[in-house]
Amino acid sequence: xxxxxxxxxxxxxxxxxxxxxxxxxxxxxxxxxxxxxxxxxxxxxxxxxxxxxxxxxxxxxxxxxxxxxxxxxxxxxxxxxxxxxxxxxxxxxxxxxxxxxxxxxxxxxxxxxxxxxxxxxxxxxxxxxxxxxxxxxxxxxxxxxxxxxxxxxxxxxxxxxxxxxxxxxxxxxxxxxxxxxxxxxxxxxxxxxxxxxxxxxxxxxxxxxxxxxxxxxxxxxxxxxxxxxxxxxxxxxxxxxxxxxxxxxxxxxxxxxxxxxxxxxxxxxxxxxxxxxxxxxxxxxxxxxxxxxxxxxxxxxxxxxxxxxxxxxxxxxxxxxxxxxxxxxxxxxxxxxxxxxxxxxxxxxxxx
Amino acid sequence: xxxxxxxxxxxxxxxxxxxxxxxxxxxxxxxxxxxxxxxxxxxxxxxxxxxxxxxxxxxxxxxxxxxxxxxxxxxxxxxxxxxxxxxxxxxxxxxxxxxxxxxxxxxxxxxxxxxxxxxxxxxxxxxxxxxxxxxxxxxxxxxxxxxxxxxxxxxxxxxxxxxxxxxxxxxxxxxxxxxxxxxxxxxxxxxxxxxxxxxxxxxxxxxxxxxxxxxxxxxxxxxxxxxxxxxxxxxxxxxxxxxxxxxxxxxxxxxxxxxxxxxxxxxxxxxxxxxxxxxxxxxxxxxxxxxxxxxxxxxxxxxxxxxxxxxxxxxxxxxxxxxxxxxxxxxxxxxxxxxxxxxxxxxxxxxx
Numbered sequence: 184x185x186x187x188x189x190x191x192x193x194x195x196x197x198x199x200x201x202x203x204x205x206x207x208x209x210x211x212x213x214x215x216x217x218x219x220x221x222x223x224x225x226x227x228x229x230x231x232x233x234x235x236x237x238x239x240x241x242x243x244x245x246x247x248x249x250x251x252x253x254x255x256x257x258x259x260x261x262x263x264x265x266x267x268x269x270x271x272x273x274x275x276x277x278x279x280x281x282x283x284x285x286x287x288x289x290x291x292x293x294x295x296x297x298x299x300x301x302x303x304x305x306x307x308x309x310x311x312x313x314x315x316x317x318x319x320x321x322x323x324x325x326x327x328x329x330x331x332x333x334x335x336x337x338x339x340x341x342x343x344x345x346x347x348x349x350x351x352x353x354x355x356x357x358x359x360x361x362x363x364x365x366x367x368x369x370x371x372x373x374x375x376x377x378x379x380x381x382x383x384x385x386x387x388x389x390x391x392x393x394x395x396x397x398x399x400x401x402x403x404x405x406x407x408x409x410x411x412x413x414x415x416x417x418x419x420x421x422x423x424x425x426x427x428x429x430x431x432x433x434x435x436x437x438x439x440x441x442x443x444x445x446x447x448x449x450x451x452x453x454x455x456x457x458x459x460x461x462x463x464x465x466x467x468x469x470x471x472x473x474x475x476x477x478x479x480x481x482x483x484x485x486x487x488x489x490x491x492x493x494x495x496x497x498x499x500x501x502x503x504x505x506x507x508x509x510x511x512x513x514x515x516x517x518x519x520x521x522x523x524x525x526x527x528x529x530x531x532x533x534x535x
Numbered sequence: 536x537x538x539x540x541x542x543x544x545x546x547x548x549x550x551x552x553x554x555x556x557x558x559x560x561x562x563x564x565x566x567x568x569x570x571x572x573x574x575x576x577x578x579x580x581x582x583x584x585x586x587x588x589x590x591x592x593x594x595x596x597x598x599x600x601x602x603x604x605x606x607x608x609x610x611x612x613x614x615x616x617x618x619x620x621x622x623x624x625x626x627x628x629x630x631x632x633x634x635x636x637x638x639x640x641x642x643x644x645x646x647x648x649x650x651x652x653x654x655x656x657x658x659x660x661x662x663x664x665x666x667x668x669x670x671x672x673x674x675x676x677x678x679x680x681x682x683x684x685x686x687x688x689x690x691x692x693x694x695x696x697x698x699x700x701x702x703x704x705x706x707x708x709x710x711x712x713x714x715x716x717x718x719x720x721x722x723x724x725x726x727x728x729x730x731x732x733x734x735x736x737x738x739x740x741x742x743x744x745x746x747x748x749x750x751x752x753x754x755x756x757x758x759x760x761x762x763x764x765x766x767x768x769x770x771x772x773x774x775x776x777x778x779x780x781x782x783x784x785x786x787x788x789x790x791x792x793x794x795x796x797x798x799x800x801x802x803x804x805x806x807x808x809x810x811x812x813x814x815x816x817x818x819x820x821x822x823x824x825x826x827x828x829x830x831x832x833x834x835x836x837x838x839x840x841x842x843x844x845x846x847x848x849x850x851x852x853x854x855x856x857x858x859x860x861x862x863x864x865x866x867x868x869x870x871x872x873x874x875x876x877x878x879x880x881x882x883x884x885x886x887x
Contacts, residue, residue, distance in 0.1 A: 185761045187711050187735065188768075189634035191655065197771030200595055211591070220587030229589075229781065233581040235572030237750040237785075239563070240743070243552055267619055270774040278654075282541035302630075302772040303543070359539050383539065391592070398589040398780035409537045416540075419549030420654040422622040428750035429581065429781045433589075 191302075198298045201501055210524060212515040213499040215337075215366075215476050217395035217451070219518075222443035225396070225436045232432035241428045243419075248426070251435045252403060256375050261408045264415070265434075267425045269365055269389035269402025272414075274299055275421075276385060276404065279413035280359040281305040284328025289318055291508055293337050293363065305329075312339070316470055316478075320347045324354050333363040335371055335474040338503060338513040342371045342473035349374075352381045359410065361385045368393035368448050369455070370473035375405055382407040392475055393448050394437045401426070401434040451475050455516045461526045465533060480511045484533065492532045498525055543654075550650045553853055562876060564867040565851040567689075567718075567828050569747035569803070571870075574795035577748070577788045584784035593780045595771075600778070603787045604755060608727050613760045616767070617786075619777045621717055621741035621754030624766075626651050627773075628737060628756065631765035632711040633657040636680025641670055643860055645689050645715065657681075664691070668822055668830075672699045676706050685715040687723055687826040690855060690865040694723045694825035701726075704733045711762065713737045720745035720800050721807070722825035727757055734759040744827055745800050746789045753778070753786040803827050807868045813878045817885060832863045836885065844884045850877055 184193050201214040220226075245265040253260045266272035277299040288296050290309035300307045310322045316339040323330055332351060335342040352360045352374075362374045364386055374386050385406040391397035404414055418425060426434075437444075455477065459469050462479055470478045480486060490502035490512060501513040516522065536545050553566040572578075597617040605612045618624035629651040640648050642661035652659045662674045668691040675682055684703060687694040704712045704726075712735055714726045719740070726738050737758040743749035756766055770777065778786075789796075807829065811821050814831055822830045832838060842854035842864060853865040868874065 185765060186709065187632055187762060188765050189630065189632055189636065189655075191634035192631045192765050192768050195768045195772045197768055198775055199771075200592070200775040203592060203594055205598075214592055216592065217590050219590065221589050225589075226585050229585040230582045233578050233585070233785075237573050237577075237581075238569045238571065238747040240552070240555060240566055240568065240749040241752070242555055246557075268774060268776055270776070274773045278541065279544040280539055280541055282543035284541065298772050302769075303541075357538065395590040397592040397776075400593070400776060400779040410539060413537060413540050413544050416544050416547045416549055417654075419551075420547045420650050421626045422620060423550055423552040424620055424622070424749075424752060427752040427779070427782055430779055433585075 194301065196298060196301055198295045202499060204499065207497070209497050209499045210517060210521050211499050212517055212521070212525065213501045214397070215392060215515045216397045217392060217447065217475065218516070218521060219395055219447045219450070221395040221433070222437060222440040224440045224443070225433045228436035229429050229433045232429050237428055240424050241426060241431055243423045245426055245431060248431050248435050251438050255438045256405065258375070258378065258405060261411060262378060262405055264404040264411050265426055266402045266404070266418070268391065268400040269363070269387050270295060271425065272387055272402040272404045273363070274302070275414050275417045276361055276387070277303045277305055278417040280410070281329045286329035286331065287323055287327045288331040289333070289336060291316060291336070291339060292333050296331055316341050318343050320350050323351045327355065327358055329358050329361070330355055331361045331363060333365070334374075335366045335369070335472070337366065337474065338476070338478055338501065338508065338511070340470050340472035340474040340476055340478045345372045345374060345377075349377055352377065352384050356383055359383050359385055361387060363387045365389045365392055366474035369452055369475045378405055378407065382409055385410050390434055390437055394444065395447065396433065396437055399430050399433050401430055451516050454519050454522055457519070458516060458522045458526065465526070465530060476513055476515045478511050478513050486510045486512050489529070489532060493528065496528050498528055546653065548650060548653055550647045554851060556851065559849070561849050561851045562869060562873050563851050564869055564873070564877065565853045566749070567744060567867045568749045569744060569799065569827065570868070570873060571747055571799045571802070573747040573785070574789060574792040576792045576795070577785045580788035581781050581785045584781050589780055592776050593778060593783055595775045597778055597783060600783050600787050603790050607790045608757065610727070610730065610757060613763060614730060614757055616756040616763050617778055618754045618756070618770070620743065620752040621715070621739050622647060623777065624739055624754040624756045625715070626654070627766050627769045628713055628739070629655045629657055630769040632762070633681045638681035638683065639675055639679045640683040641685070641688060643668060643688070643691060644685050646855075648683055668693050670695050672702050675703045679707065679710055681710050681713070682707060683713045683715060685717070686726075687718045687721070687824070689718065689826065690828070690830055690853065690860065690863070692822050692824035692826040692828055692830045697724045697726060701729055704729065704736050708735055711735050711737055713739060715739045717741045717744055718826035721804055721827045730757055730759065734761055737762050742786055742789055746796060747799065748785065748789055751782050751785050753782055803868050806871050806874055809871070810868060810874045810878065817878070817882060828865055828867045830863050830865050838862045838864050841881070841884060845880065848880050850880055
C-alpha cells in the first residue's frame with residue numbers, strides 16, 4: 184500500500200455499493216430504489232431552485248428543511264439533523280457517539296456498519312439473528328457502548344415490533360440506540376413517536392427509498408437536542424455545507440407532498456405482496472417483508488446461479504456471498520410490469 | 536458535555552462559517568461568493584437533470600464529471616477525485632494522508648485546517664508567515680508528515696509563485712503536499728501542471744468561487760492515481776454516493792462553459808484592482824491580492840469597529856479576532872456597484 188497513506192487509510196475496508204451498470208439497460212432490482220419517479224412537485228421545486236442564488240452558499244443549518252421535517256413528524260426543529268444521504272448521517276453518528284467504544288448490531292445487517300466502525304475506531308459485536316433472521320431483544324440486554332437496530336432489517340426485510348425496540352431502548356439508558364428506519368415507510372411503525380420519551384434514541388430516515396430520491400442524497404437523524412448537538416459537532420468539524428440548495432428545495436417539497444407519497448408506497452406494498460405470492464407458488468422461501476425488497480431462497484436452486492442467470496437475462500438483483508445468507512437473493516420491488524417479467528424469467532430459469 | 540458523546544466528539548472544536556444572515560438584505564462581502572450568477576448553461580443543465588432519474592442512485596464514481604474535468608485540465612480521469620465541496624475533499628485528505636502524523640501549514644490560513652486536524656488526530660505546527668504575510672519556502676524544509684499550502688492564501692489573499700511551491704514539493708518527496716487552490720482562478724498559476732511530475736502533490740479546487748456555484752457543493756482533488764486511491768478508501772468508508780445527480784450535471788456544464796468563466800473572472804479581477812486603488816486613496820493598507828477578496832487594514836481605525844459600522848449600514852465583511860490579523864478585514868469582491876457602495880459607505884464612516 185502507498186507510503187503516503189495514513190495508518191487509518193491503510194486499515195480501512197471500504198464499502199462496496201450495489202452495481203450501477205452502464206453496459207446495457209437492465210431491470211434494476213438490486214439497490215432498493217423506488218420504481219416510481221419523485222413527485223412532480225419535487226421536480227418543479229428543483230427546477231425553481233436552479234437560479235442565480237446558486238452562487239451563494241446554502242444554509243449550513245438547513246433551517247427551512249428541518250422545520251418542514253419537524254412539522255411532518257410532530258417534532259421540534261431542534262430534534263432534526265440533515266445529512267447528505269443517510270449514509271453520511273450514520274457516519275456522523277458513529278463518530279459522535281461510538282468512536283472508541285464497543286457497540287452491538289445484528290450479524291446479518293447493512294454491511295456499511297462494520298465499515299463505519301473501522302473508520303472511527305469502534306469495536307463491535309455482531310449479535311446473531313435467530314434461525315428465522317429475527318432480532319431477539321434480550322440479546323441486547325448486556326454491557327455495550329451503543330446499539331444499532333435496523334428496522335426493517337436489511338437485507339432480510341424482517342420487521343421488529345416497536346414494543347420490542349422500546350424494551351431495548353429502555354434497557355440501555357446509558358447507550359445511544361440507533362434505529363435505522365431506511366425502509367420503515369413500507370409497512371412498519373416508526374420509533375419517532377418514542378423520541379420525546381428517550382434521550383438516548385436516535386432514528387435514521389432517508390429520502391432515497393419511499394420518497395424516490397436516491398439521486399438527491401438526503402437523510403435525517405431524529406432525536407433529543409443533546410444527540411443533535413453531538414452530530415453537529417462532528418459535521419461542523421468535517422464540512423459546514425453538506426446539503427446543496429437544490430437538494431434542500433427538493434427535499435422540503437418531497438415531505439410536503441404526502442398524497443403522492445401515500446399513493447406510491449401503497450402501490451409498492453401491493454406489488455410486493457403480489458410478488459411474494461407468485462414466488463411462493465414457485466416454491467421460494469420468503470422472509471416476511473415490511474420493506475421495498477424481499478429476501479428469497481430456493482431449496483433446489485443455488486442463489487448465486489440464479490443471480491447469474493437473471494443477470495444474463497437483463498435482470499439485476501443483489502447477491503451477498505456471506506455466511507448464513509449465501510443462498511439468498513435480495514430483490515427490490517419494481518413496478519407491477521417489472522415484477523411480472525421477473526417472475527416469468529425466473530420461472531423460465533427454474534424449468535430449463 | 537453529554538454522557539452520550541464519544542471522546543472524539545468531546546474533543547472537537549467545530550469550524551464556524553461566515554454568517555448567512557436571514558434578518559435583512561445585506562451587501563454580502565463576507566464569504567467570498569461570486570457576485571455573478573452561474574452560467575446560464577449550468578442552470579439549464581440542472582433543470583434538465585431534474586427528471587425521473589432522480590429515483591436512481593447517482594454514479595458513485597462520478598465518471599462523466601471526472602472525464603470532463605480531466606479534459607478541462609489535461610489530466611487523466613484517474614487523477615481526479617470529486618467531493619461534496621472542497622471542504623469535504625480536504626477532510627478526506629486529512630484522513631487519508633495525515634491521520635496520526637504531524638503536518639505543517641501557515642499560522643495564518645484557512646481556519647478549517649486545525650479543525651480537520653483535530654477530527655483525524657493530526658498534530659500540526661502552524662508555521663509563521665513573515666511580517667508581510669508571505670509563506671517562506673525554506674520554513675517547510677524540515678521533517679514533517681504532510682504540508683498544506685493554500686495558494687492564494689486565505690484570508691491574506693497573498694499568492695506564492697509556483698516555482699517556490701515546486702521547491703517545497705521537491706524537498707518533501709516522502710510527504711503529501713496539498714496545494715489548496717480555492718482562489719487560484721483570480722490571477723494565480725495552478726500547480727496542476729506539476730501533477731505528472733510529483734506523485735506527492737495534491738491540488739484542491741472548488742466550484743464555489745470562480746464558477747459561481749457555492750450553492751451546489753462541488754470540489755476536486757487532482758493528483759497521482761496513488762493519492763486518488765487513498766481518497767477513495769476514506770470516501771468509500773464514509774459515504775458511497777456523495778454527489779447528487781443534479782450537482783453532477785451542473786458541475787460538468789460549469790467546466791464546459793469556459794467563455795462565461797473567463798468573462799466573469801476577468802470582471803472580478805478588474806473590480807478588485809479598481810477597489811484596491813480606491814481603498815489606497817482612503818489610506819488603507821492592502822495586501823497584494825490574487826484572490827476574489829482583499830485583506831485590508833487602516834492605521835487610524837480599528838478593524839472590529841469598521842466591521843460593526845459596516846454591518847449596521849447593511850454591508851457584511853469578515854473580521855477574524857485572531858492574533859496578527861485582528862486589525863484586518865477580509866472583503867469579498869462584489870459587483871462594481873456593490874464595491875462603489877462599499878467604498879462610499881466606508882468613506883462616510885472614516886469622515887464621521
